[in-house]
Amino acid sequence: MIIRGHGKVVYLIWGTLIIAAVVAMILGRWSMAFVAAATLLISVAPSFLAERLHVHLPWPFFTGIVLFIFATLFLGEAYDLYERLWWWDVILHASSAVGFGLLGFVFVFSLFEGDRYAAPAWAITFISMCFAVTIGVTWEIFEYFMDQALGLNMQKNGLQDTMWDLVVDMLGAFVGAFAGFAYLKGRFLGGLAWLVGEFVRLNRGWFSKSNRKDREP
Numbered sequence: 247m248i249i250r251g252h253g254k255v256v257y258l259i260w261g262t263l264i265i266a267a268v269v270a271m272i273l274g275r276w277s278m279a280f281v282a283a284a285t286l287l288i289s290v291a292p293s294f295l296a297e298r299l300h301v302h303l304p305w306p307f308f309t310g311i312v313l314f315i316f317a318t319l320f321l322g323e324a325y326d327l328y329e330r331l332w333w334w335d336v337i338l339h340a341s342s343a344v345g346f347g348l349l350g351f352v353f354v355f356s357l358f359e360g361d362r363y364a365a366p367a368w369a370i371t372f373i374s375m376c377f378a379v380t381i382g383v384t385w386e387i388f389e390y391f392m393d394q395a396l397g398l399n400m401q402k403n404g405l406q407d408t409m410w411d412l413v414v415d416m417l418g419a420f421v422g423a424f425a426g427f428a429y430l431k432g433r434f435l436g437g438l439a440w441l442v443g444e445f446v447r448l449n450r451g452w453f454s455k456s457n458r459k460d461r462e463p
Contacts, residue, residue: 260312266278266279266282270282281319282324285316288319292308292311302445303445307441310345314341318338335402336410343419344438347425348438348441349378349422350375350377350422352445354377356449361455367431371427374426378418421438426442429446
């Protein structure tokens, strides 16, 4: 099972969600119970999806996904941290952009089958960053249409909120994509470049042309 060995943090979060859902049902707080149960199911889903696609996720990356879902859905919605803490949304946007930057790099790199000489490193990095920014832009468009169609307030302060989100998305996407650049250059600047190398090592079938020897940062 792909969820084995993903660390105590993931199991702690899942245990917290189960307890929260049970307690909420006992107290008759059905909305809280629903949010806790939904967060649990969504946080478990990536492991099953990865298993079906035969993708091996490094445990730090999977832990980051679970933490993000927990912070977004359970803490953000159930405890209304988006309204209580002005910086909550900023942190989540930045962390998601970094993750999509990493995802964009491994996706583009896999298209070249791991051949680091098939294109200049800066070009792969730029495309990876564009991939991440595009996802951020798509989300902002989704927020706009949801506000217009359903009368929600996902954009909060409108244009100002949207523009700050896009700025944060771009900065986070640059960080994630630059980790891929550092990997291509053999420079492990922090843990993100190591994470890219670990993903490549665990999914050799996607990167058959990679001539990089495994090494620790």
